[in-house]
Amino acid sequence: xxxxxxxxxxxxxxxxxxxxxxxxxxxxxxxxxxxxxxxxxxxxxxxxxxxxxxxxxxxxxxxxxxxxxxxxxxxxxxxxxxxxxxxxxxxxxxxxxxxxxxxxxxxxxxxxxxxxxxxxxxxxxxxxxxxxxxxxxxxxxxxxxxxxxxxxxxxxxxxxxxxxxxxxxxxxxxxxxxxxxxxxxxxxxxxxxxxxxxxxxxxxxxxxxxxxxxxxxxxxxxxxxxxxxxxxxxxxxxxxxxxxxxxxxxxxxxxxxxxxxxxxxxxxxxxxxxxxxxxxxxxxxxxxxxxxxxxxxxxxxxxxxxxxxxxxxxxxxxxxxxxxxxxxxxxxxxxxxxxxxxxxxxxxxxxxxxxxxxxxxxxxxxxxxxxxxxxxxxxxxxxxxxxxxxxxxxxxxxxxxxxxxxxxxxxxxxxxxxxxxxxxxxxxxxxxxxxxxxxxxxxxxxxxxxxxxxxxxxxxxxxxxxxxxxxxxxxxxxxxx
Amino acid sequence: xxxxxxxxxxxxxxxxxxxxxxxxxxxxxxxxxxxxxxxxxxxxxxxxxxxxxxxxxxxxxxxxxxxxxxxxxxxxxxxxxxxxxxxxxxxxxxxxxxxxxxxxxxxxxxxxxxxxxxxxxxxxxxxxxxxxxxxxxxxxxxxxxxxxxxxxxxxxxxxxxxxxxxxxxxxxxxxxxxxxxxxxxxxxxxxxxxxxxxxxxxxxxxxxxxxxxxxxxxxxxxxxxxxxxxxxxxxxxxxxxxxxxxxxxxxxxxxxxxxxxxxxxxxxxxxxxxxxxxxxxxxxxxxxxxxxxxxxxxxxxxxxxxxxxxxxxxxxxxxxxxxxxxxxxxxxxxxxxxxxxxxxxxxxxxxxxxxxxxxxxxxxxxxxxxxxxxxxxxxxxxxxxxxx
Numbered sequence: 034x035x036x037x038x039x040x041x042x043x044x045x046x047x048x049x050x051x052x053x054x055x056x057x058x059x060x061x062x063x064x065x066x067x068x069x070x071x072x073x074x075x076x077x078x079x080x081x082x083x084x085x086x087x088x089x090x091x092x093x094x095x096x097x098x099x100x101x102x103x104x105x106x107x108x109x110x111x112x113x114x115x116x117x118x119x120x121x122x123x124x125x126x127x128x129x130x131x132x133x134x135x136x137x138x139x140x141x142x143x144x145x146x147x148x149x150x151x152x153x154x155x156x157x158x159x160x161x162x163x164x165x166x167x168x169x170x171x172x173x174x175x176x177x178x179x180x181x182x183x184x185x186x187x188x189x190x191x192x193x194x195x196x197x198x199x200x201x202x203x204x205x206x207x208x209x210x211x212x213x214x215x216x217x218x219x220x221x222x223x224x225x226x227x228x229x230x231x232x233x234x235x236x237x238x239x240x241x242x243x244x245x246x247x248x249x250x251x252x253x254x255x256x257x258x259x260x261x262x263x264x265x266x267x268x269x270x271x272x273x274x275x276x277x278x279x280x281x282x283x284x285x286x287x288x289x290x291x292x293x294x295x296x297x298x299x300x301x302x303x304x305x306x307x308x309x310x311x312x313x314x315x316x317x318x319x320x321x322x323x324x325x326x327x328x329x330x331x332x333x334x335x336x337x338x339x340x341x342x343x344x345x346x347x348x349x350x351x352x353x354x355x356x357x358x359x360x361x362x363x364x365x366x367x368x369x370x371x372x373x374x375x376x377x378x379x380x381x382x383x384x385x386x387x388x389x390x391x392x393x394x395x396x397x398x399x400x401x402x403x404x405x406x407x408x409x410x411x412x413x414x415x416x417x418x419x420x421x422x423x424x425x426x427x428x429x430x431x432x433x434x435x436x437x438x439x440x441x442x443x444x445x446x447x448x449x450x451x452x453x454x455x456x457x458x459x460x461x462x463x464x465x466x467x468x469x470x471x472x473x474x475x476x477x478x479x480x481x482x483x484x485x486x487x488x489x490x491x492x493x494x495x496x497x498x499x500x501x502x503x504x505x506x507x508x509x510x511x512x513x514x
Numbered sequence: 515x516x517x518x519x520x521x522x523x524x525x526x527x528x529x530x531x532x533x534x535x536x537x538x539x540x541x542x543x544x545x546x547x548x549x550x551x552x553x554x555x556x557x558x559x560x561x562x563x564x565x566x567x568x569x570x571x572x573x574x575x576x577x578x579x580x581x582x583x584x585x586x587x588x589x590x591x592x593x594x595x596x597x598x599x600x601x602x603x604x605x606x607x608x609x610x611x612x613x614x615x616x617x618x619x620x621x622x623x624x625x626x627x628x629x630x631x632x633x634x635x636x637x638x639x640x641x642x643x644x645x646x647x648x649x650x651x652x653x654x655x656x657x658x659x660x661x662x663x664x665x666x667x668x669x670x671x672x673x674x675x676x677x678x679x680x681x682x683x684x685x686x687x688x689x690x691x692x693x694x695x696x697x698x699x700x701x702x703x704x705x706x707x708x709x710x711x712x713x714x715x716x717x718x719x720x721x722x723x724x725x726x727x728x729x730x731x732x733x734x735x736x737x738x739x740x741x742x743x744x745x746x747x748x749x750x751x752x753x754x755x756x757x758x759x760x761x762x763x764x765x766x767x768x769x770x771x772x773x774x775x776x777x778x779x780x781x782x783x784x785x786x787x788x789x790x791x792x793x794x795x796x797x798x799x800x801x802x803x804x805x806x807x808x809x810x811x812x813x814x815x816x817x818x819x820x821x822x823x824x825x826x827x828x829x830x831x832x833x834x835x836x837x838x839x840x841x842x843x844x845x846x847x848x849x850x851x852x853x854x855x856x857x858x859x860x861x862x863x864x865x866x867x868x869x870x871x872x873x874x875x876x877x878x879x880x881x882x883x884x885x886x887x888x889x890x891x892x893x894x895x896x897x898x899x900x901x902x
Contacts, residue, residue: 055548062576065569066551066560071528084549111551112530131549152534176530384527445524 042081044103044126051093056084056132067108067127071384073442073450073457074116074477079106079127086132088209088217088258095256095506096215098126104509107252109181110152112173114386115473118251118508130180133258138163144206146233146261149180156262165264168192168204171301179260183208187471189248191430193328194300196292199431201262202248207233209259210247213502220244221261233261246497251474253511254501268300268330270337273364275356276348277321283351284323285398290347292394292429298340299327306425323425324356326364384444386453388460389437389472397434400468401425404438407463412456419449421456436468475511483512515613515620515715520566522605525595526559532589532607537828540588542849543838552579555589555607562614572617577624582845583611585711585836587799591827608800611836612711619713626841629712636717640703640724641671642840651699653678657685663696666734666761668725668748670741671704672870680870682902683895684740684766690898691773695738701728705744710751711836722752729761740766740891742794742869746801765797767868770894771806774813781897784816789893790862791819792853792876793829794869807868807890814897820860822853830856832867834875850879858883866890 042059049057058064059081069076080103085091098105106120108129133148136159145167147156153169156179160166170177170190182190188200198204207221219225220243221233236244247255278284284304291298306323327344331337356364392400408416408423416422420443428435440456442449458481464470465485472478486494491513498505498514505514516523532540532555539545544553551557558580564570590607597604618624625633635644653674659667667688673681688695703725709718725748729737739745742765749763773779789811797803804826811819824830833839833849854876857865864886867873877887895902 058548058550060573060575060579062561062564062570062573062579063550063552063557065564066557069528069560082550110530110533111528111556129550154534154536155538158538173529175534175536444527445521 044081044097044101047097047101048081048083048094048126051097052083052085052090056086058082067129068117070111070113070115070117070476072114072116072386072477073384073453074386077106077117077119077122077125080124082127082129084129084132088133088211091128091133091211091256091258092215092217094126094128095211095213098506099213099215099504102504104505105256105507107184107256107508109150109178109185110173110176112176113181113185113473113475114384115185115478116476118476118479118511120509128256130178130258133180134178138165138264140165140264143264144233144261145264146259147179149183149256149258149260150178151180153177153179153182160264161267164267166267167262167264168194168198168201170201171195179262180257183248183260184250184252184257185473185475187249187474191428191435194330196302196429197297197300202245204263205244205248206236206261206263207239207244208247208257208261209233210255210257212255213504213507218243218255220247249474251479251508251511253498253508253514256507269332270334271328271330272337272341273326273328273361274341274344275324275326275360275364276345276353277324277356277360278348278351278353280322280352281402282398283353284325285401287348287351287353288325288427288429289394289397290351291344294343296340296343298329298344300330302327302429304425304427324360325353326356326360328364384442386440386457387437387472388440388457388464389435389470390464390468391430391433391471392436392468394429394432394434397427397436401427401436403463403467404436404460407459408438408440408456411459415452416456419443419452420446421449421453435471479512480510483514515616516562516566516610519562519606519610519613522610523559523562523566525604526556526563527595528556528560529594530554530556531592531594532556535592535828537824540592542586542831542833542852543582543584543845545852546845546848547582552576553582555593555605558583558607558611558614559605562610565614565617572621572623574623577618578626580611580614580618581624581626581629581712581841582838583836584795584831584833584838584849585611586795586831588795588828588831591799612713615711615713616715625712625714628840629708629837632708632712632837632840633714633717636704636709636714636721640721641675642704642708643671643675645675647700650674650702651697653681654685654697654699657682659685660694660696661699661701662733663694664733664735665693666696666698666729666732666737668702668705668729668737668739668741668744669697670739670744670870672874673740674702676874677870677889679902680740680873680889680891683889683891683900684738686900686902687770687773687779687891687894687898688738688766690900691770691778693769693773696732696734698728698732701732703728705741705747706751707743707747708837708840710747719755722747722755726752726756726759734761736762736764738764738766738769740868740889741871742797743871746796749801765801765803765806765868767797767806767810767890768803770891771809774810779898781810781814781894783897783899785814785893785897786816788818788820788861788863789814789866790822790857790860790864791825792822792832792857792865792867792872793826794867794872795829795831795835797868798829799827807866810890810894811866814893817897820862822856822860822862824856832869832872832875834871839871839875846875847878850875851882854879854883854885858885864888866893
């Protein structure tokens, strides 16, 4: 064996001067591990990886990128399924945000300030001793970072109480963001929007809501390094239930009926088809069309039981039977609780790709049938050949219905990834035309979503991008910008 | 050898459950290195897959990164990728890492220099320290142990050469409980753990063959060891490599717990100390022996037992696993410091382990933190009023 001197990327030393050489890597084997997400979308090989530990270090990296013309692509927890942002393959500086993982709890002001690299489970770990929780994500609970969720998922993702409190964007107080020029800004009535404030305080009194500009932007307009979120007391009483239905029509009618109730019946309500990989993973093969999983919370046991009684009435009215203990367990740990079980199931379900979108409630059943037609009929033979399968899930959120299909496959079957990309594209086209594609603000998903932007919308977004990122340094190509 | 694990590395879905779990961060090496993905299982599986698919070549840097893995098995413990029909885990990261090390060494990369010295010692004197073979049985001087018997005590290199108190205490406790203990004397060789982990497959097989033949010749029906590394190697690695063994393998903590439960020994000499227990990875996560050491500590008169926050299957490694203590001593020390600080955060005055390697690694860190570290067998002997 001949040992040769290591030839580093020429940004290695300047980046090492910012973060320390321990946190810079340019070896082929390290780059390989940052080249893909969990999906079947093609990867993009980075040029160099850097792991900053402070917002100021992120700022210096961005300034270096502007001086040298190397693009920046971001990485959070790495369990996204929208395809990595392509940037400029082999040239990208990939910033791994994982070291920015501090969580500061401020009970007096009901908020937590989280580094972008803080994993969702770690935020709850920090809050639990005080009796509080935050709306983060239901899964992947341990892996996803708050920065990745806020920036890289539509609406900043959804948590375990999404059906009653909406997507996470509404629980965010403000952000610390490194702009594409390297400047640092704080939104949410923080020091940059109010010179008298030292900290993020109230998002709603800052004038134009700059916080929203960065939520779900995928990092095209700035790098979120800190997220200040509202926190809530853990409810005193929490119970879970599941109901199994024989037909799609009945399960739909039941969930719409519950969602229409003037009394809020549940904190979360999730529907899974029995064909869904997640259901099979947790309960094995079961009879029936699908199941509703729900968590009910309240300040007294009597209050919770009253809601459960009403739920039972609605579900049995549409022919449902109570779920098995295994399904109830999922409802208890997945639809509420820690989200740990959902994480397990997510891990079991990976690799996956997702068709996730929003539909109006009134059109949601027909919309879901249209999506299933692609999966089960239009691609039936090819799916069988490549051992690709999928399953439907829904979640009522505010006035809409979130409808998703996760696509799963056997990664060992030759040619399966190409097939999955073709299948995914067919579903994406359907969603763009018939609903609102709502999933990852990353890679292939963002390209697909922005392909349906109107010329005027594109012009506005393009103008914002050019103003904030004159050198097109941050995630070039994301949203086709 | 990596080819054998092609299916396993391919089914890794890159989900990242090997990074953070219910008890926080999972990989000690990731926490004390730059933290890049090759430190954790999902990264290593991607690397292995890229090698098998011809997209990545071996390098010295890859070798060094691969040899920093502690083999602590925490990533395997947390991994959610199971066969839905059987519930069995599909990705055994320890085995994948060992296979990658074997292939790296075969290709001319590594092992790291300090491990080459270990290999040379092993070939020459059959222990990793380079100590004379004739000194291996020095710990048993004056004990008049037979070299044949149903129950054979396998001391292991650490107890034989570095901390003979452990071997003497174990034998004394077993004898007090009525167990007739034989030993292999100078015929005992290193169990092979260093070679299993340093990529030297041929030497590990030679050592394993020798020890099995020696144990057979000694008439062993049951092999007792007080070393967690030797225990896992003998109990699980040996049969996997050379087939079914003609003897049972047990850890001394299991035997001692049984002796206490059956009333054959009592720990009735008061020890007014608050103990916490460090689960050795090879005894705990690998072999699921969690309760016997705890039962023993709880039965000591006057002693108090407290748990560390990360215990049993979530325990943090001592930093010494898979020859990391030899190849990367600074990294091992940093990880040991973590564990000692965790113990210090409880009300414990002393840490007890059931592995001489853990005891050795933790002791250096504990000195700085003004804590004591003991091997379980020594604590038991003291609690029985014996001074070894």
